[in-house]
Amino acid sequence: MLKRYKLMMKIIFLCSAIFFLSSKSFSNVLATTYEPAKPPKILSFTASSNKIKAGDSITLSWYVLNATKVEISGIDNLDYELSPISGGLKVTPSETTTYYLTASSEGGTVQASITVAVEKSSPDFFNIDYFYGSESEISLGETVTLYWKTTNAKSITIIGLEKINEELTSLPLSGELEVFPMETTDYILIAVGENYEIIYKIFTVTVAEEKKPAKINNFSTSASKINKGESVILLWDVSEAKSVTISGYPTDYLPLNGKLTVTPKKTTTYVLEAIGYDGVTVKKEVTVTVIESNVEDPLKLDYVVHDWGDEYIMDVDITNLSNDTVDYWSLLLKKSEFDISIIWGATLSENDEYYIISPLYYNDIIKPGVTVSFGFQAYDSPKKNFFYEFLLD
Incomplete structure (x- = not known):
């Protein structure tokens, strides 16, 4: 019996010890794992301006600690959540407004406020608050959006609109409009007040011209051989050129069209260069062949013209300047420069490009220093500097 009693006491003691130790360990676990949430703290809640005029905007800014959610009262149609730490929000109050910032978390809720005073305009105040465009410089073909806002205006008009917008019978007192300027344009917004006073503002859109390449329409000579x-x-x-030059002519600038008399001493190629507004240079060249008389042409041609207006007679003398006898000669004239109807003292034949004038039996041989003659009648007016060439046998 005594043994059974001792055994029961041991069991009771062990159970008590186990319960005591288990309770103490659980308390320690609770003590080390549970920590209450910290309350949120608003470090700052400010406005970019505490006093504004009606229609102006301000930015609300905040900086918060330990918050999981931030809300600001007095703001409508906000479709996103505000940052619970820091942020900024642009608002346009229509009247004096007190904004309340509420920061909350499991640790509690705190609140701060700020008041923005809105100064409403006097009914007598009349103004164009702004008038500007999305761009002030564009390329041809691009568009610009005009923006404007007025205060206490009765009506407005914008001068300079294109035909596509001229059908607008009225424009809102504040608004925007897309325009299509084809050239540099001054848009003038004219506002009329309640007492018919008038004010205006101007916005200029500069339209850059298309950078076109230069084009040489013509570069030629009055004669290709002299x-x-x-x-x-x-x-x-x-x-479409910003500069024109011709090689061998002492100037850095020539007009876009013109003429120039030159007396080349030898066969010369003239090069015309034109620089376009796109910065690209285009070229064209012409060659003037100079015939050395003492080498190629022992014959000299002189002439006298009797001009009647729409017809003329040309008396021609041919002189042998060399020391040798010319046994036979013929003369080439360009058909593009002459329209011969009658000839005397010579015969006339032709091909596609030239008249061929040949001597008769009595003037086909020209001795040194001797002159022979012939003449012809032609239409239109004579050319002062015409092409000719002797063919000698």
């Missing part, structure tokens, strides 16, 4: 000592006329016509 005798030494004679002159020739260079003619040119250029468009």
